[in-house]
Amino acid sequence: MLDSGSSMATKPRTLYDKIWDAHVVDQRDDGTCLIYIDRHLVHEVTSPQAFEGLRVAGRKVRRPDLTLAVPDHNLPTTARVDAEGNRLPIADVESAQQLAALETNAPSFGIKYIGATDREQGIVHVVGPEQGFSLPGTTIVCGDSHTACHGGIGALAFGIGTSEVEHVLATQTLQLKQSKTMEIRVEGTLGFGVSPKDVILAIIGKIGAAGGTGYVIEYTGSVFRDMSVEGRLTVSNMSIEGGARAGLVAPDDKTFAYLKGRPMAPKGEQWDQAVAYWRSLATDPGATYDKVVTLDAAEIAPSLTWGTSPEDVVPITGLVPDPKSFADPSKQAAAQKSLDYMGLVPGQKMQDIEVQHIFIGSCTNSRIEDLRAAAAVAKGRKVAANIKQALVVPGSGLVKAQAESEGLDKIFIDAGFEWREPGCSMCLAMNPDKVPSGERCASTSNRNFVGRQGPGARTHLVSPAMAAAAAVTGRLTDVRELMA
Amino acid sequence: MKAVNKVDGRAIPLGLKNVDTDVIIPAHYLKTISRIGLGKGAFETIRAQPGNVFDDPEYTGAPIIIAGDNFGCGSSREHAAWALNDMGVEAVIAPSFSDIFSGNAFKNGIVTVVLPQEAVDRLLEVAKTDPIHIDLENKVVTTPYQDRFAFEIDDFRRNCLMNGLDEIGLTLANADRITAHERTLAQTQPWLVPVAA
Ligand code: SF4
Numbered sequence: 178m179l180d181s182g183s184s185m186a187t188k189p190r191t192l193y194d195k196i197w198d199a200h201v202v203d204q205r206d207d208g209t210c211l212i213y214i215d216r217h218l219v220h221e222v223t224s225p226q227a228f229e230g231l232r233v234a235g236r237k238v239r240r241p242d243l244t245l246a247v248p249d250h251n252l253p254t255t256a257r258v259d260a261e262g263n264r265l266p267i268a269d270v271e272s273a274q275q276l277a278a279l280e281t282n283a284p285s286f287g288i289k290y291i292g293a294t295d296r297e298q299g300i301v302h303v304v305g306p307e308q309g310f311s312l313p314g315t316t317i318v319c320g321d322s323h324t325a326c327h328g329g330i331g332a333l334a335f336g337i338g339t340s341e342v343e344h345v346l347a348t349q350t351l352q353l354k355q356s357k358t359m360e361i362r363v364e365g366t367l368g369f370g371v372s373p374k375d376v377i378l379a380i381i382g383k384i385g386a387a388g389g390t391g392y393v394i395e396y397t398g399s400v401f402r403d404m405s406v407e408g409r410l411t412v413s414n415m416s417i418e419g420g421a422r423a424g425l426v427a428p429d430d431k432t433f434a435y436l437k438g439r440p441m442a443p444k445g446e447q448w449d450q451a452v453a454y455w456r457s458l459a460t461d462p463g464a465t466y467d468k469v470v471t472l473d474a475a476e477i478a479p480s481l482t483w484g485t486s487p488e489d490v491v492p493i494t495g496l497v498p499d500p501k502s503f504a505d506p507s508k509q510a511a512a513q514k515s516l517d518y519m520g521l522v523p524g525q526k527m528q529d530i531e532v533q534h535i536f537i538g539s540c541t542n543s544r545i546e547d548l549r550a551a552a553a554v555a556k557g558r559k560v561a562a563n564i565k566q567a568l569v570v571p572g573s574g575l576v577k578a579q580a581e582s583e584g585l586d587k588i589f590i591d592a593g594f595e596w597r598e599p600g601c602s603m604c605l606a607m608n609p610d611k612v613p614s615g616e617r618c619a620s621t622s623n624r625n626f627v628g629r630q631g632p633g634a635r636t637h638l639v640s641p642a643m644a645a646a647a648a649v650t651g652r653l654t655d656v657r658e659l660m661a
Numbered sequence: 662m663k664a665v666n667k668v669d670g671r672a673i674p675l676g677l678k679n680v681d682t683d684v685i686i687p688a689h690y691l692k693t694i695s696r697i698g699l700g701k702g703a704f705e706t707i708r709a710q711p712g713n714v715f716d717d718p719e720y721t722g723a724p725i726i727i728a729g730d731n732f733g734c735g736s737s738r739e740h741a742a743w744a745l746n747d748m749g750v751e752a753v754i755a756p757s758f759s760d761i762f763s764g765n766a767f768k769n770g771i772v773t774v775v776l777p778q779e780a781v782d783r784l785l786e787v788a789k790t791d792p793i794h795i796d797l798e799n800k801v802v803t804t805p806y807q808d809r810f811a812f813e814i815d816d817f818r819r820n821c822l823m824n825g826l827d828e829i830g831l832t833l834a835n836a837d838r839i840t841a842h843e844r845t846l847a848q849t850q851p852w853l854v855p856v857a858a
Contacts, residue, residue: 202842203835211835213842215853225694226743234662236829239839242854271692278694310855339739340768340828348832350839443852451852 189461192425193358193393196333196458200316202350212353214345215315216332218301219246219288221279222607223320227343228282239349241287245310248276248293249300250321253609254570254597257294264294272608286346299573299599302326302540306410307573309439313428313455318345322417323540323623329410330436331428331458333393336417356422357467359392363400365474370657372550373408374542374621374640376400377415378480382490384470389421392468395460396426400474406435407546414541415623418487427459479656481527482625482638484515489625491527493643493655499523518627519635520615527653530637534618535560535567535594535648536630537641539604542621543572545579547641551621552585554645554659560593561651567594568610570602594648606631619647662770664825668752668795672725672788673714675707676781680728681735682762686744699740700747724751725793727784731755732773733762742769752795754802756781767818768828774802780810797823 190198203211224246231238238244251272259265267273276293283290291297297304301319305311305327313331318324320342327334341351361380381388394416401409409426416424426432433452436442443451478492489512491498500512500523516522521530537543537551548571560567569589571577577599580586586596603610604622606629612618614633621644622629625636637653646654690702708715726745732755733741742765745753752772763773774795776784780802784793787804794803797819802810821831832839846853 203838211832211838213839213846226696226739229695229697234827234829274694275692312853315853338737340765344829344832347829348836348839349843350832352828352832441855447852451850454850 189464191358191460191464191466192331192395192427192458193333193356194464196314196316197355199314200333209352209354211350212316214318214349214351215243216305216311216317217244217345217349218305218310218317218319218324219244219279219283219342220250220301220319220321221248221275222250223339223342224282225275225278226339227320227346228278228286230340230343231286231346236347238286238288238346241289243349244288244346245291245305245308246279246283246288247291247298247301247304248279249298249599250601250605251275251608252293252598252600254568254600254602255609257598269609296574296578299571299576300540300543300601302410302414303543303572303576303599306330306406306435307439307575309436309442312436312442312451313432314458318351323414325416325421325423326410326414326540328413328416328424329426330406330432331426331455333423333425335423356393357391359389359394359421359468359470360466361394361396361470361472362398363396363472363474363477364398365400366403367400367474367477370479370642370660371477372479372640372642373404373411375477375480377412378482378487378490378638379472379477380470381415381419381487382480383472384419386418386486386488387420389416389419392421394419394421394424395466396424397460398471401426402429405546406431407544410544411541411547415487418623428455479640479643481619481643481653482636483519483521483527484512485518485625485627486511486515487623487625487638489515493527493653495527497521497523497525497527520617528655530617530653531563531651532617532619532637532647532653533563533565534603534612534616534620535564535644536570536603536610536618536620536622537594537644538568538570538572538597538602539620539622540572540601541623542641543570543576543599545576547621548576548580548585549583551641551645552588554642554656555592555594555649556588558592558649558659560648563651564593564648565616567648568597568603569594570597570610571599573599592649603630605629606634612636619644619653662825662827662830665751665770665772665822666796666798668724668772668797670725670792671720671723672727672754672784672793673720673723674785674788675714675726675728676785678729679731679734682733682738682741683735685733685741686738690744691738691740693740696740696743697747699744700749703744703748722749724749725788725795726750726753727781727788728753728755729781730757730778732758733766734759737761737765739765739768742766742771745771754781754784754795767822770822770825770827772797772822774812774814776802776810776812783808784810
């Protein structure tokens with residue numbers, strides 16, 4: 178509602194409070210609210226049973242116009258059409274089935290579908306903002322936990338399960354309880370070679386993988402104000418790795434400039450109305466958060482993970498930690514297990530660790546700015562001899578086209594990287610792009626869980642520039658040394 | 662969803678504790694596009710053992726499973742409830758259930774009956790030879806031998822089960838509120854309807 182701005186409100190409210198209040202349809206006595214959902218993104222993995230449920234119950238999709246379907250998780254990232262432009266078949270029978278199901282379900286329920294061979298296809302969380310489908314101040318859901326990504330433009334966005342997907346399709350609402358709020362404030366200026374990915378890794382290293390459980394995070398301070406919209410999307414994307422269901426960055430002029438003119442964004446007079454409303458959403462002076470965490474920008478170095486939890490973060494100049502150095506006995510045991518799985522020993526220099534695979538992609542780091550950062554490091558260099566596979570997977574067809582118009586594809590290919598079609602790729606072991614057991618990958622994705630990139634695969638989460646640096650040296654590398 | 666007032670029939674005397682969702686439906690059945698048909702993978706590891714209760718002709722088509730503590734622990738996969746549905750299971754009796762599983766079971770119209778271990782032990786005995794009767798209306802489990810075990814169930818859930826109301830149905834009962842919200846939005850935030858691209 179338009180009176181969500183500070184002028185009418187008696188009590189100062191946070192950005193989260195304002196978005197929440199504007200979406201309450203109904204409230205039960207126990208505090209559970211029926212929350213209106215403005216945007217629903219649908220992909221092939223978590224939707225088939227939801228559509229089936231609708232069909233069995235004879236229900237329709239309430240607002241197909243607020244729903245957008247895009248395949249991404251299972252889709253192979255190799256060529257999708259042959260020389261004559263014919264669709265190439267997908268070898269994995271079950272993936273092919275899930276993709277075919279989405280391809281029929283979307284049109285039969287009247288939902289806009291961006292297909293595997295469309296130019297706009299990509300990872301849902303890259304496509305949403307890019308198409309102007311995701312907007313500030315909206316509630317956005319998707320059957321995928323990294324939906325938190327869209328918080329980078331100031332939307333309350335979170336992942337849901339299959340029965341909730343069905344619930345949103347049928348009712349355009351969800352039953353929810355309000356979360357607590359956490360402010361993460363990072364002030365100062367980021368050092369040379371420090372990227373948004375390093376910022377979020379440092380944050381998760383500080384609060385822990387469960388630190389945000391029960392909270393929605395708002396990222397504040399000069400670092401986020403100065404950060405590009407792409408960078409904010411990277412940060413908010415990994416809110417879930419810190420345990421928070423969603424993250425938020427207040428929408429500002431950068432956000433508006435990013436969205437203006439996007440295909441599905443408001444136009445003309447409506448655009449001006451929208452911007453006026455979006456401006457009113459910023460947290461009021463005097464509003465309080467349930468918890469506040471602060472970091473000093475100057476202390477954040479290019480960072481990466483050493484273990485199998487995203488909280489296992491060290492600066493690139495650091496060492497593999499000794500499990501005994503952790504105070505908590507359960508963390509000691511977990512750290513030892515992580516090291517065994519990762520094939521590392523305490524005290525090893527992170528920079529001495531050799532890798533065999535490089536993955537630049539995923540909804541965390543596959544936007545144009547990410548590819549530019551990686552290409553800047555790869556330019557004029559060669560992928561090291563010990564690297565078995567180095568993939569660059571743009572987040573969408575439009576990112577791919579933009580990168581090609583800037584000649585980035587050539588830089589990567591000349592250096593020895595593979596330049597692929599858009600999709601989730603090596604972020605999760607659900608399509609042909611996998612890391613073999615026991616082998617090590619410097620990856621720009623968001624999860625370093627056991628088996629995430631393939632059974633037995635060893636993942637180090639890094640920024641795009643650090644991934645490119647690891648590709649050219651064949652080991653985890655301080656990108657600053659290559660950035661002179 | 663089908664309304665359930667009572668569940669009547671033979672019960673599979675499984676009796677095991679900590680039956681996790683991986684046992685109910687193994688992970689390799691998850692890449693499916695349907696809730697239907699998962700029954701064939703249900704309890705696969707148990708069914709691999711000769712003489713298991715699931716393949717005992719005595720219990721063919723039994724609508725009830727009796728299990729030990731903590732039934733449905735492990736991953737949150739809703740496939741576990743779908744697999745039970747597909748097997749024709751309408752109720753599970755156990756001393757305790759994992760929260761997520763009982764939520765998923767409820768969403769799929771499966772009654773979860775919590776009874777003390779002694780009652781479960783007695784029912785495991787009876788189940789070998791006779792049917793069991795679950796009366797949701799009176800919140801009681803009975804046998805042909807005068808056994809009578811009262812159980813507790815959340816009123817909201819019981820009401821939903823007995824009237825065949827699923828969560829979507831309940832929300833849709835509020836559809837006029839949703840419509841009112843949409844009308845207000847059309848006035849105050851007209852830009853929310855995406856430009857057809
Ligand atoms: S890239 Fe990875 S995290 Fe992102 S949507 Fe795909 S699978 Fe999920």
